Amino acid sequence: MEYKDYYKILEVDKKASKEEIKKQYKKLARKYHPDVNPGNKEAEEKFKAINEAHEVLSDDEKRQKYDSLGADWQRYQQTGGRTGGFDWAQYAQDANAGGGRYTYQTEEEGSDFSDFFSSIFGSMGGGGRRSSMRSKGQDYSAELTVFMEEAFHGVKKTFTLHDKSLRINIKPGVEDGQVIRLKGNGGPGRNGAEPGDLYITLRVPADPRFTRQGNDIYIDAQVPVYRAALGGDFFVDTLDGQLKLKIKPETKNGTLLRLKGKGFPVYNQPGQFGDLYVKVVLQLPEALTDKEKELFQQLAQLRNDK
Known part of the structure; x- marks a missing residue:
C-alpha cells in the first residue's frame, strides 16, 4: 500500500x-x-x-x-x-x-x-x-450594478444566480467595488456539510451630475451672472432633492460652497453623512434682447467711468 x-x-x-x-x-x-x-x-x-x-x-x-x-x-x-x-x-x-x-x-x-x-x-x-467525507460547498461570486441614487438611498435588488432567485437589501452608503457576503448562498455542501457563501461585488457607475469622493459629493451649480453679482437664493439639484443655497453678493466664478452633513451617508453608520461641495459656475445670458444689450452697455460705461 x-x-x-x-x-x-x-x-x-x-x-x-x-x-x-x-x-x-x-x-x-x-x-x-x-x-x-x-x-x-x-x-x-x-x-x-x-x-x-x-x-x-x-x-x-x-x-x-x-x-x-x-x-x-x-x-x-x-x-x-x-x-x-x-x-x-x-x-x-x-x-x-x-x-x-x-x-x-x-x-x-x-x-x-x-x-x-x-x-x-x-x-x-x-x-x-x-x-x-464532508466538505463545505464552493463559494460563488457575482457582480451587481447599483446606481448612484440607489447607493445614496439604499435599495432592494432581486436577481437570479444558478437558477435561484435572491433578494438583497443594500444599505445606504455602499461604494464601488464593495463586497457583500450572503452566507449559505453558494454551492451545496458535500455529505450534509454547510453550503458555501455568495460574495457580491457592487459596481456603482459614475454619474454625470455628481462626483463622489469617499462620503463627500461634488457638484457644479450653473449660477446666472447677475445672481452671483447681486446675491440671493438659488436652488440646486442634489441626490436628496432640491436644496436652496444662499448666494452672497459678488460671488466669484469657481467659488466652492461647503454644506456640512449634506453628502453621502456613511455606510452602516445611521445618521452620519459626508459633506456636499457646490462649485459656482457662472452662467452668461444668451439670446440677449435689445433692452438687455442696452443695459449691459450702460453697465460697461459705468464700470469704465470708475
Whole structure:
C-alpha cells in the first residue's frame, strides 16, 4: 500500500500550526474544487487528496497517530519491506474499535477517502466501501450594478444566480467595488456539510451630475451672472432633492460652497453623512434682447467711468 504524505499534499511543513493548515486547505480546495474544474479528473483526484489530508492534519488525535505511523513506515521502507520492527496491526484498526473513537458515514466504492486512510482510521469492510467525507460547498461570486441614487438611498435588488432567485437589501452608503457576503448562498455542501457563501461585488457607475469622493459629493451649480453679482437664493439639484443655497453678493466664478452633513451617508453608520461641495459656475445670458444689450452697455460705461 502506498504511503500518503499528507503534509506534502497540503504543501505545509510538518510543524505547521492548525491555523496554517486550515488556511492552506481553503486555498487549495478552492483551486481544485470540481465545480471550478468541471470534467477535470486530475483536479477531482487532487481535491479528494487535499480533503483527506485536511481531515487528518486538522484533527489532533488523527495527526498524532499519522505522525507516529510516518516514523514507523520509514523504518519499514528502510528494511526493504521486511517487518523491521514495523507493527502495521496497531494502525489497521476498525473505526469502531477502542470505544468508537471515530465515526464515519459510508458509501459505495469510488467515494472520497483512500484505502490508506481507511486502513489507519477505520476499515469499513467488504465491497470496497470507503469513508465518506464532508466538505463545505464552493463559494460563488457575482457582480451587481447599483446606481448612484440607489447607493445614496439604499435599495432592494432581486436577481437570479444558478437558477435561484435572491433578494438583497443594500444599505445606504455602499461604494464601488464593495463586497457583500450572503452566507449559505453558494454551492451545496458535500455529505450534509454547510453550503458555501455568495460574495457580491457592487459596481456603482459614475454619474454625470455628481462626483463622489469617499462620503463627500461634488457638484457644479450653473449660477446666472447677475445672481452671483447681486446675491440671493438659488436652488440646486442634489441626490436628496432640491436644496436652496444662499448666494452672497459678488460671488466669484469657481467659488466652492461647503454644506456640512449634506453628502453621502456613511455606510452602516445611521445618521452620519459626508459633506456636499457646490462649485459656482457662472452662467452668461444668451439670446440677449435689445433692452438687455442696452443695459449691459450702460453697465460697461459705468464700470469704465470708475
